[in-house]
Amino acid sequence: MDEKSYNFLIIEDNLGDFILIEEYLTENILNPRLTRAETFLSAKKILEDKANHFDIIFLDLSLPDLSGEQLIVGVLELAVGTPVVALTGFSDLDFSIKSLGLGVSDYLLKDELTPIILYKSIIYAIQRSKFVDQIQKSEKRYSDLFQLSPLPMWVYDLETFHFLNINQAAIAHYGFSESEFLSMRIHDIRPEEDIKLMEEAVADTRKGIELKPKTVFRHKKKNGEVIFVEATTNPLVFNGRSSVLVLVNDITERLRYVNTIEKQNETFREIAWIQSHVIRAPLARLLALVNLLETEIPETTEECASLIGHINDSSLELDQIIRDISQRLENIVSIQKNEA
Structure with missing residues (x-):
């Protein structure tokens, strides 16, 4: 009971x-x-x-x-x-x-x-x-x-390449409406020259080969702007169809920042080379002349000896300043490289 x-x-x-x-x-x-x-x-x-x-x-x-x-x-x-x-x-x-x-x-x-x-x-x-x-x-x-994710996400059909579902973040980021997305294939958000690479990646997915996490691809927005994205994918069955869930992170600005840092680093390296070679070369000659004056003209007046001493001290001080600047530039380059 x-x-x-x-x-x-x-x-x-x-x-x-x-x-x-x-x-x-x-x-x-x-x-x-x-x-x-x-x-x-x-x-x-x-x-x-x-x-x-x-x-x-x-x-x-x-x-x-x-x-x-x-x-x-x-x-x-x-x-x-x-x-x-x-x-x-x-x-x-x-x-x-x-x-x-x-x-x-x-x-x-x-x-x-x-x-x-x-x-x-x-x-x-x-x-x-x-x-x-x-x-x-x-x-x-x-x-x-899916819908509340701040990052663009979508589901596409593994056989037809058509978009099956799309979240609001993707609609806002790429500029296409939901109805436009659902009438498109994933080819439509790729630059023409990248489609072969994309199809090879999909072929690997069909074979069960997982895409490396955060693989970088190029995507194309509705306005024609090409962006760089890190893509993470997972296979799933959606409405009875073999599909793939995709999450992307736009890293275009990050790459631009890294490129800017690299250019700055190159400039810093050029400045450091100029300071350590171009500027220090005449300074080295000046120090050699001071040494020559001290050794070749031993009998000088007290006033002249004092003047030579000041020139020597100033030359050594300038040499140390150049070394310090070069070291600081190298430190900046190293820090920015690590941050990038």
Whole structure:
């Protein structure tokens, strides 16, 4: 005996059928709580009351005010995720299939109904509803992560190359509208000369060869601007199609910064070379002349000796200044290279 608490809404105009369903339920469920509605309008009133919560809705497909497909659609719109089990006295295979397609959890014939069949249908419908709810929540989490990502993301078909899904960041960054993206192939955002490289990468993906993380490609925006991006890809099945999820990071500005730093470094190296070679060459000659004066003209006046000494000291001081500047330039080049 199932001791769980169940709330059932039974939409049934026939009192005898309602009593029979009640008896069948009590054979396997200890204390089922039943609410009955005899017409669609009365059921509508019950379902619109937010205070009511039901685990299962049993629906007779022939009510005084509504029947068939219209009745199913109307109840499903009101049920809002509550499993609906259709009950009928007529065997119609085509309509039973159509009913399941509309969203009912099960389709039971009253003449073939037994306590165990009814109980199994309840358990199946509740478990199926939980499973569907989990799938929907998982899909919503994926959709939220996809759409709320600050980086451009899209899904493309591995066979046709067509875009299948695109997030808002990609729409904003590339300039194409969603409808434009979904009518395009991934070829359309590549420079012509890069398409062969792109097709080779896709061919590797088809073979199961993973793309190296943060592989750099060139992409083309709607306005014709060519950008450099790091691409990360993951294969997945999207709407039954073999597809690839792509996340890209525009590194164009970073590369421009690195190129600027490299040019600055080259300039600094040229300055350091000029200081260490061009400027220091005449300075070295000046120091040699001072040394020559000190050695070749030993007998000089005190005033002359003092003057030679000042020239020598100034030359040595200038030499040290040039060395310091060269060292600092080398340090700047080294720091900028590490930052880049």
